[in-house]
Amino acid sequence: MSFRAISARNLRVLRQQPLAEISGSLGDLGTFLPITIALAVNNTISLSSTLVFSGIANILTGLFFGIPLPVQPMKAIAAVAMANVFTNGEIAAAGIFVAACIFVFSVTGLLRWFSDAVPIPVVKGIQVGAGLSLIISAGTTMRTNLGWTDPSWADNRVWAILAFLFLLATNYYRNLPYALIVLPVGLVFAVILAAQHHDLPAFLLWIPALTVPVGGDWQVGVVQAGIGQLPLTTLNSVIAVTHLASDLLPDVQTPSITSxxxxxxxMNLVxxxxxxxxxxxxxxxxxxQYRFGARSGSSIIFLGGLKLLIGLFFGNTLIGLLQRFPFALLGIMIIAAGLELASVGESLNTTGARDLGNNHPGILGERTQEIGPVLTEEDRKKRFTVMFVTIGFLVGFKNDAVGFIAGVLCHYSFRLPAVVHKLRERRRDGRIQLQSN
Incomplete structure (x- = not known):
């Protein structure tokens, strides 16, 4: 799709459903804000630079891809950085290392080859596992940190229940801009709490400052965080997101693995x-972002502009305000995202799975509409088993790479009897001869 066609679609969708696009643009803040705040409070990252550069990345992503592709934290790096209180140089070294590796994999074609080689049930398992991980993480944090009346009148289990009930209502009233309603409510609560503590944002112009990792930063950043992030970025942030874009937006050209x-x-090399x-x-x-209404690049262009303006003129003075944003509301948004992501596993054995669309004949329903591929019960069970093995190991070990390896091994274990049978046939036909001394 050309740049002109992408821009025309962005404008058309924005005109058709402006509230849905704006609401959808805010959908990923449930993940973005908590991690960003935690790293900024520790002075591991610059909040101003993060808002400015992620805003620019949002805008360019929306312009060139035309879908609500997010710009969110590298979670494995963030988790290690928070646990070990990384310096600016250490987290920068980790991000640059991962970016350099992904760039080499992309331009050499290794990333595309790897994507083609990964079985679809494993990809689905990574997607569903990531969704369940989001739900478990949000639920654990809410159960641990929220009481019926604490930590404050604005952030407790009562608000979480109300937010969840409102989320359920949007299953029926799909046009309700959930995030556009919930986030402003949370922001009002945060402003009131910040005002009580005299910690409101103030005008502060962003001044760029270089962060140059030195020798020790590279060793700590790469070994402790970068290596662990690399499989997560490859599997979840490139391969899985490309497949998910195809599943959620089948009528829009999906960006290539390489792009x-x-x-x-x-994004990270800069x-x-x-x-x-x-x-x-x-x-x-x-x-x-899809769950809360986003269907085009216009949603994240809006979000990017918002981030850019806030980062340029308020930046680090926002930390106190953002710290007081109710997690009761953010947590429910994270759970909603997890549910949306986990739901893609439903299409594993239907024509929604891209490895079945062309290779298997379909069952024709009314009006000759294809309603599903012809698979034996054994084939369906094997594919579900591979997906659930991937999910189980990913969630159980909290590691995408472990889930991926387990799923691939399970997938090829089902093919082993056929390989052994073929070798026996070749040996019987004389095409394989065993030499004896």
């Missing part, structure tokens, strides 16, 4: 040198 990989690489948080295009963020 997504190059985008992830370039922004990490200025103290910004390492970012990627996660499938959870795409599911969140």
């Amino acid at each position: 997504i990989g190059v985008s992830v690489a370039l 922004s990490c040198w200025f103290g910004a948080m390492p970012v990627c295009h996660g499938s959870g963020g795409l599911a969140a």
